[in-house]
Every structure is written in C-alpha cells, then in structure tokens.
Amino acid sequence: MVFAHDTDMTLMHAAALANTGPALGADDREELPDLASLVAWMDRWEWTGRRPRTEAEVDAVRRLRPRLREIWTRDEEGLVAAANALLEEGRALPRLVQHGDYGWHVHATSDDAPLARRTAVEVGMALIDVIRAGETGRLKVCAGDDCEDLLVDLSRNRSRKFCDGTCGTRANVAAYRARRSRDAGIR
Numbered sequence: 001m002v003f004a005h006d007t008d009m010t011l012m013h014a015a016a017l018a019n020t021g022p023a024l025g026a027d028d029r030e031e032l033p034d035l036a037s038l039v040a041w042m043d044r045w046e047w048t049g050r051r052p053r054t055e056a057e058v059d060a061v062r063r064l065r066p067r068l069r070e071i072w073t074r075d076e077e078g079l080v081a082a083a084n085a086l087l088e089e090g091r092a093l094p095r096l097v098q099h100g101d102y103g104w105h106v107h108a109t110s111d112d113a114p115l116a117r118r119t120a121v122e123v124g125m126a127l128i129d130v131i132r133a134g135e136t137g138r139l140k141v142c143a144g145d146d147c148e149d150l151l152v153d154l155s156r157n158r159s160r161k162f163c164d165g166t167c168g169t170r171a172n173v174a175a176y177r178a179r180r181s182r183d184a185g186i187r
C-alpha cells in the first residue's frame with residue numbers, strides 16, 4: 001500500500017474508468033455504452049450509494065474520462081490546480097465514514113450524488129494525498145506501443161511501465177525473445 005487504501009482504490013478506479021473510453025489519439029473503444037454497463041461498473045468497483053438512472057448521468061461519466069486522461073499527464077503544479085478545481089466544482093465536504101469491510105475513510109460527497117461528481121471529488125481528494133506525499137510520478141501513461149492507457153504505479157520501486165491490459169505481457173514476451181536471440185548469438 002503506497003497511499004491510504006481509499007486513495008489507492010480511487011486512483012485505480014480513475015485510471016480504469018478513463019481506460020473504458022477512447023484515448024486522446026482517438027480509437028472507438030466504448031466500454032460504458034449504456035446505463036446497464038455503468039450500473040455493472042459501479043457494482044464491480046463496489047460503489048455504495050445511488051445508481052445512475054438516466055443517460056445524462058452516463059454521459060457525464062463518459063465526459064469525465066478525457067478530463068482524467070488530461071489530468072494524468074500534468075506536472076505537480078498542474079495537479080494542484082486540478083485537485084482544487086475538482087474539489088471546488090464538486091463542492092467537496094469531507095467526512096469520515098465506515099461501511100462494509102473498509103475501515104474509516106473519507107467520503108466528500110453525498111452518497112446520492114451522481115457518479116461523475118462522486119468520482120471527480122474522490123480524485124480531487126486522492127490527488128491531495130499524492131501531491132502531499134511528493135508521489136505525482138506514480139500517475140503514468142502506459143509505455144506500450146500504440147497504447148495510451150492510464151495506470152497508477154503502486155509498485156515499491158516505482159518501476160511499473162505498462163497498463164493492466166496486454167501491454168505488460170507483450171513487453172515481457174519481447175524482452176524474453178530479445179534475451180534468447182542475444183544468448184543464441186553469443187553461443
């Protein structure tokens with residue numbers, strides 16, 4: 001655990017959410033095509049509180065994705081501005097709560113707020129931790145060829161380069177092949 005558990009989860013959720021939509025370079029990925037998919041997403045990420053009821057709410061979540069992608073690439077000063085903006089826009093009001101198996105953690109919006117707003121405020125809160133810890137370098141974009149997926153590097157030595165998708169596997173295979181052909185060359 002690099003940050004508090006809820007901060008780790010928030011950052012992983014934000015990266016995964018951004019990755020459900022097209023990258024800045026634009027592809028046609030859409031993993032949140034409708035209301036049902038967003039409800040399933042919330043279940044998967046163990047969100048408490050209200051589920052979306054309208055297409056407009058799904059749209060708001062989709063619109064948050066390019067913003068998250070852009071935020072991820074900012075330097076420290078830019079992240080400070082992003083955190084403050086997200087918290088102000090979402091009218092964050094932090095309070096300590098406890099539910100399920102989670103210990104005390106912070107919610108800064110009402111559980112009835114739409115998911116886009118809850119996510120935006122959570123990210124703002126998480127950025128506070130990241131910035132105060134001097135760990136902004138952990139917000140990364142995948143180093144894979146033709147991949148712009150976001151990731152959070154929660155590794156001990158900050159060595160993670162690839163997204164959760166196929167990029168890590170592909171890079172391992174390429175490194176293995178390179179090693180093998182190099183070894184073959186030596187013999």
Ligand SMILES: [Zn+2]
Binds near residue numbers: 105106
């Ligand atoms: Zn909670």
Ligand SMILES: [Zn+2]
Binds near residue numbers: 142148166167
């Ligand atoms: Zn990738």
